[in-house]
Amino acid sequence: MMIKNFLNRIPWLGILSLIAGWLAWTLISRFSGLPRFILPSPNDVWLSFIKSLMNGTLLYHTAITLIEVLLGMLAGVTFATIVGYALAKSRTLEKILSPYLVASQAIPIVAIAPLLVIWLGGGILSKVLICALIVFFPVLVNTVVGIRAVPSALYDLMHSIRATRWQILIKLEVPAALPVLLGGLRVGATLSVIGAIVGELVNAQDGLGYLLQLGDFQYDTSMVYVAVFMLIVLALMLYGMVTLLERKFLKWQQ
Amino acid sequence: MKSSPILTVENLSVVFPDNNGGLRALDDISFEVCPRDFICFLGPSGSGKTTLLRIIANLLRPTTGKINFIRNQHPQIGMVFQQSNLMPWRTVMDNIKLPLELEGMGENKARLKAQEMIELVGLRGFEDSWPRELSGGMAQRVAIARALIHDPDLLLLDEPFGSLDAITRERMWMELSHIWQASQKTVIMVTHSINESLFLADRVLVLTQRPGKIKLDLKVDLPRPRNDDIRYTPHFGRLARKLRETIE
Numbered sequence: 411m412m413i414k415n416f417l418n419r420i421p422w423l424g425i426l427s428l429i430a431g432w433l434a435w436t437l438i439s440r441f442s443g444l445p446r447f448i449l450p451s452p453n454d455v456w457l458s459f460i461k462s463l464m465n466g467t468l469l470y471h472t473a474i475t476l477i478e479v480l481l482g483m484l485a486g487v488t489f490a491t492i493v494g495y496a497l498a499k500s501r502t503l504e505k506i507l508s509p510y511l512v513a514s515q516a517i518p519i520v521a522i523a524p525l526l527v528i529w530l531g532g533g534i535l536s537k538v539l540i541c542a543l544i545v546f547f548p549v550l551v552n553t554v555v556g557i558r559a560v561p562s563a564l565y566d567l568m569h570s571i572r573a574t575r576w577q578i579l580i581k582l583e584v585p586a587a588l589p590v591l592l593g594g595l596r597v598g599a600t601l602s603v604i605g606a607i608v609g610e611l612v613n614a615q616d617g618l619g620y621l622l623q624l625g626d627f628q629y630d631t632s633m634v635y636v637a638v639f640m641l642i643v644l645a646l647m648l649y650g651m652v653t654l655l656e657r658k659f660l661k662w663q664q
Numbered sequence: 665m666k667s668s669p670i671l672t673v674e675n676l677s678v679v680f681p682d683n684n685g686g687l688r689a690l691d692d693i694s695f696e697v698c699p700r701d702f703i704c705f706l707g708p709s710g711s712g713k714t715t716l717l718r719i720i721a722n723l724l725r726p727t728t729g730k731i732n733f734i735r736n737q738h739p740q741i742g743m744v745f746q747q748s749n750l751m752p753w754r755t756v757m758d759n760i761k762l763p764l765e766l767e768g769m770g771e772n773k774a775r776l777k778a779q780e781m782i783e784l785v786g787l788r789g790f791e792d793s794w795p796r797e798l799s800g801g802m803a804q805r806v807a808i809a810r811a812l813i814h815d816p817d818l819l820l821l822d823e824p825f826g827s828l829d830a831i832t833r834e835r836m837w838m839e840l841s842h843i844w845q846a847s848q849k850t851v852i853m854v855t856h857s858i859n860e861s862l863f864l865a866d867r868v869l870v871l872t873q874r875p876g877k878i879k880l881d882l883k884v885d886l887p888r889p890r891n892d893d894i895r896y897t898p899h900f901g902r903l904a905r906k907l908r909e910t911i912e
């Protein structure tokens with residue numbers, strides 16, 4: 411009975427599909443006649459993965475990118491929620507700031523990334539800022555929407571029992587806006603990884619973006635594949651983190 | 665032995681802004697409330713009953729007129745809203761103890777008190793339920809418990825039993841009478857039900873169609889404690905007829 415349950419829980423179709431993909435990739439790389447630097451075989455990529463894992467480079471560069479992404483998210487989310495809260499509370503402020511906010515969204519981050527790197531140097535700081543900028547807007551918008559959607563009847567309740575402004579913030583506004591806020595964070599997490607890579611591609615001595623570029627220059631396509639693969643893992647990890655937060659804090663939504 | 669009023673309302677009017685000159689919800693309302701009074705407002709939909717409670721709770725300012733509290737001090741209020749108005753992210757227990765949290769009471773003490781209230785409104789076993797799992801009537805009982813828990817001076821009830829079935833509603837009438845008699849609170853309650861107002865109140869104030877004016881101020885001189893039988897007495901019938909005639 412238990413074994414049956416266990417067997418049922420394994421996603422057989424998913425595993426089969428991965429194996430089929432692996433096989434197809436192997437066959438194509440072997441028989442298509444494409445050179446290795448265009449399409450390495452899965453085995454090449456695997457060897458490259460093991461090698462960079464063993465000599466520590468892979469973990470090092472992944473850690474750098476992860477730090478950039480996390481610091482950037484921290485800065486972006488903090489700033490965005492504070493500004494978003496102020497905007498949600500004041501229509502005047504919204505009118506004053508909205509031209510800048512809309513304009514800032516019209517600038518593709520890729521276009522100003524080189525500028526930021528010139529200003530702040532090729533180190534980690536410029537990447538953190540790019541991540542923060544890219545995370546800022548979705549979290550800001552969701553904060554405004556979330557706070558504005560707090561039911562006015564619940565404000566009445568809080569006022570009727572003489573809640574202070576701080577209590578209203580902590581006990582009403584934050585929990586009420588949290589579902590929408592975490593939605594913003596989910597989008598922001600994925601964007602943040604993109605931000606870090608964009609920054610690293612412009613100029614960097616380390617990080618997965620650097621690894622990508624290095625592989626590119628050296629015609630070491632397997633390395634490029636490994637870096638891309640790590641980026642996917644990174645993005646999924648962040649996504650999973652947000653999902654965990656949602657599980658923990660949004661239990662009441664079922 | 666009439667004590668001095670804890671609340672006086674003088675010539676109160678409320679006009680809500682709208683596109684053609686404003687919507688008058690309440691018009692020249694005056695009345696007083698003495699400590700331990702149980703007052704019911706009875707009136708058709710849209711006559712401004714909720715608006716009046718919101719003014720008393722200091723959630724809304726009147727357009728003209730005054731509202732004065734004894735010693736010019738706004739009393740501690742417990743309010744039950746027309747919709748149960750629970751926080752969906754808090755369990756039954758946590759919703760009920762919210763007012764105590766705001767007062768800074770310790771967690772253990774607050775839980776004990778909340779548990780007492782849960783027993784009182786008959787929700788034992790539902791402490792850890794989410795609001796979405798409750799029926800309308802259960803949610804309303806949570807709201808009643810929440811309004812009582814911090815021992816307010818003034819209880820404002822906006823059709824608190826509207827969503828209850830007849831049997832539960834009458835049980836809640838008895839409970840409310842008991843609570844009121846034991847705790848000596850002042851109660852202002854809004855209702856659509858003539859029976860409910862006569863069963864519970866010392867005084868029934870009838871409001872007219874919009875804009876709400878006080879059309880009748882009826883003293884309910886039925887003996888207390890009141891029980892089910894009182895509804896079949898001739899005096900109850902007379903008062904009920906009087907209210908019905910005023911409303912129509």
Ligand SMILES: Nc1ncnc2c1ncn2[C@@H]1O[C@H](COP(=O)(O)OP(=O)(O)OP(=O)(O)O)[C@@H](O)[C@H]1O
Nearest residue numbers: 680687689708709710711712713714715716746874
């Ligand atoms: N915030 C508001 N803005 C504009 N108009 C309002 C507002 N609140 C109430 N009104 C209007 O004032 C009038 C009285 O509303 P109120 O809610 O006080 O009625 P009520 O007697 O409680 O009715 P019901 O028995 O249906 O609950 C209604 O016409 C309503 O549309």
Ligand SMILES: [Mg+2]
Nearest residue numbers: 713714746822
């Ligand atoms: Mg109403």
